[in-house]
Amino acid sequence: MVPLTVSELSKKSCQIRRQVIEMIYxxxxxxxxxxxxxxxxxxxxxFGGILKADPRDPQNDKRDRFILSCGHEAPAYYAVLANLxxxxxxxxxxxxxxxxxxxxxxxxxxxxxxxxxxxxLGQGLAVGVGMAWASRFKPNSKYKVVVLxxxxxxxxxxxxxxxxxxxYHRLDNLNLIIDQNGMQxxxxxxxxxxxxxxxxxxxxxxxxxxxxxxxxxxxLVSAFSVFNHRTGxxxxxxxxxxxxxxxxxxxxxxxxxxxxxxxxxxxxxxxELDQYLNSNFKx
Amino acid sequence: MNKESMRExxxxxxxxxxxxxxxVWALTADLASSVKLTxxxxxxxxxxxNFGVAEANMVGAAVGMALEGLIPFAASFAVFIPGRCFDxxxxxxxxxxxxxxxVGSHAGLSNFGDGASAQSVEDIALMRVLPGMTVICPADxxxxxxxxxxxxxxxxxxxxRLSRAETPIVTKEEDTFEIGRAQVMxxxxxxxxxxxxxxxxxxxxxxxxxxxxxxxLHTIKPLDKETILKSVQKTRRVxxxxxxxxxxxxxxxxxxFLAQEYPVPIKILGIPDxxxxxxxxxxxLLDKHGLNAQNIIKIxx
Numbered sequence: 001m002v003p004l005t006v007s008e009l010s011k012k013s014c015q016i017r018r019q020v021i022e023m024i025y026x027x028x029x030x031x032x033x034x035x036x037x038x039x040x041x042x043x044x045x046x047f048g049g050i051l052k053a054d055p056r057d058p059q060n061d062k063r064d065r066f067i068l069s070c071g072h073e074a075p076a077y078y079a080v081l082a083n084l085x086x087x088x089x090x091x092x093x094x095x096x097x098x099x100x101x102x103x104x105x106x107x108x109x110x111x112x113x114x115x116x117x118x119x120x121l122g123q124g125l126a127v128g129v130g131m132a133w134a135s136r137f138k139p140n141s142k143y144k145v146v147v148l149x150x151x152x153x154x155x156x157x158x159x160x161x162x163x164x165x166x167x168y169h170r171l172d173n174l175n176l177i178i179d180q181n182g183m184q185x186x187x188x189x190x191x192x193x194x195x196x197x198x199x200x201x202x203x204x205x206x207x208x209x210x211x212x213x214x215x216x217x218x219x220l221v222s223a224f225s226v227f228n229h230r231t232g233x234x235x236x237x238x239x240x241x242x243x244x245x246x247x248x249x250x251x252x253x254x255x256x257x258x259x260x261x262x263x264x265x266x267x268x269x270x271x272e273l274d275q276y277l278n279s280n281f282k283x
Numbered sequence: 284m285n286k287e288s289m290r291e292x293x294x295x296x297x298x299x300x301x302x303x304x305x306x307v308w309a310l311t312a313d314l315a316s317s318v319k320l321t322x323x324x325x326x327x328x329x330x331x332x333n334f335g336v337a338e339a340n341m342v343g344a345a346v347g348m349a350l351e352g353l354i355p356f357a358a359s360f361a362v363f364i365p366g367r368c369f370d371x372x373x374x375x376x377x378x379x380x381x382x383x384x385x386v387g388s389h390a391g392l393s394n395f396g397d398g399a400s401a402q403s404v405e406d407i408a409l410m411r412v413l414p415g416m417t418v419i420c421p422a423d424x425x426x427x428x429x430x431x432x433x434x435x436x437x438x439x440x441x442x443x444r445l446s447r448a449e450t451p452i453v454t455k456e457e458d459t460f461e462i463g464r465a466q467v468m469x470x471x472x473x474x475x476x477x478x479x480x481x482x483x484x485x486x487x488x489x490x491x492x493x494x495x496x497x498x499x500l501h502t503i504k505p506l507d508k509e510t511i512l513k514s515v516q517k518t519r520r521v522x523x524x525x526x527x528x529x530x531x532x533x534x535x536x537x538x539x540f541l542a543q544e545y546p547v548p549i550k551i552l553g554i555p556d557x558x559x560x561x562x563x564x565x566x567x568l569l570d571k572h573g574l575n576a577q578n579i580i581k582i583x584x
Contacts, residue, residue: 109379127375130347130349158343164335
């Protein structure tokens with residue numbers, strides 16, 4: 001796929017935010033805060049030319065492996081995949097419905113485009129470790145592994161088992177992105193269990209580290225482009241994001257980790273995103 | 284009766300398997316010598332990983348490897364696999380239907396000296412409840428080898444339960460092993476004794492006195508309902524024997540089935556609602572919980 005231009009990426013992000021709001025409203029529940037904070041990261045990965053993914057052949061062995069370890073951000077992930085053509089965009093409104101492939105958290109039991117089932121924090125990086133390790137022993141296999149994690153997930157001890165292992169074994173086709181929106185269910189991470197200095201922690205565990213504004217699309221694309229280089233170390237890009245990004249009354253609010261959107265919240269959010277789309281991307 | 288070690292047999296089978304199947308990997312969390320994977324590590328150093336004392340990462344990584352087409356056998360003590368990693372097994376292994384082979388050694392009371400934290404009397408229950416998980420508890424070292432081969436040939440999440448001890452050889456070299464197909468060890472008419480693991484020897488000894496039929500239920504899930512039913516229709520009473528809690532184990536699996544399909548009197552012998560404890564010998568613990576032939580015979584008196 002030809003990477004989108006900066007303006008196209010930005011428009012795509014806004015459209016996906018609009019879909020995320022629609023999906024969570026229709027589903028009657030979901031995680032708008034984290035889904036919205038992750039949108040730009042996912043758009044940069046999939047539309048910025050970072051990840052190899054073929055919607056016509058989701059299991060193609062040459063694809064890059066992407067694991068949404070913070071499975072609760074699934075609405076954004078699904079919307080991105082629908083926009084890529086992995087499935088019909090109309091299916092997005094089946095989020096969380098009985099028998100829908102779009103389970104509340106990504107499940108391989110229900111959807112073959114899901115690389116690994118997640119939803120229980122602290123497991124995605126370990127699966128990524130195994131995939132990255134296996135690639136060393138697969139002839140002609142040049143895939144890279146990208147795992148998206150949240151900052152609440154950093155509390156999980158099992159995650160750090162994988163961080164230590166990947167650093168020690170120099171798994172340099174393993175890449176981690178942290179959607180650091182600064183919040184977890186119980187409030188601000190700095191008040192619940194402070195992660196800082198997070199960057200240095202990864203550095204000391206043997207990782208190549210970078211930090212970037214998680215809503216600056218060209219910077220995200222440029223930060224993620226290091227994933228294509230083998231440098232002898234696993235890589236982490238910490239993305240500073242805003243929970244609920246794109247919808248003013250959700251931004252930085254502690255009400256929208258997991259929420260049911262009221263009719264009023266839904267229309268206000270939709271209106272705001274529509275307005276942004278119309279004023280910035282007039283055809 | 285000749286005694287051999289199941290975990291030694293596991294280690295030997297892994298080496299043989301490794302020679303014929305290049306996709307087979309051995310993973311351990313710093314317990315290579317305890318789970319007898321040292322020989323595999325020496326024979327195939329490029330297909331062996333010691334994860335350090337980090338079972339959660341090991342199980343997750345096994346999933347990633349399995350999803351890429353490898354066949355990882357992840358081995359540890361049963362208290363850690365599955366005990367410590369239940370959620371990794373539930374979500375990453377089973378909800379991906381990953382072809383991961385989990386091996387829990389030192390199961391039951393066989394780690395007699397180390398006490399409650401090291402004695403796994405819950406692992407069958409933990410694994411049996413997971414959709415898609417196969418649960419295998421071989422009767423002896425001979426059957427362990429066959430089980431390892433069978434596990435590699437069939438895709439899907441599986442759990443292999445091994446004893447630490449040297450245990451009696453009760454099966455024969457020529458016996459076939461099929462996952463999900465129970466083995467009738469002895470025919471009889473007075474009762475059906477269903478056992479798994481090393482306690483099969485006790486079941487067989489008791490059966491001599493009782494004219495009982497003995498079933499080796501080496502695969503606890505999927506349950507071989509046909510073989511159980513056929514025997515119970517004849518004998519109309521059942522005793523189950525296992526080195527596991529009486530809650531949720533093999534006896535429970537049999538009782539769940541029979542209570543609904545063919546109710547007959549059942550006695551479940553196992554470890555009551557208590558944890559393990561230290562002892563100077565394995566036999567002391569087995570005797571404490573009545574896991575022996577004499578106790579089975581007593582039930583019928």
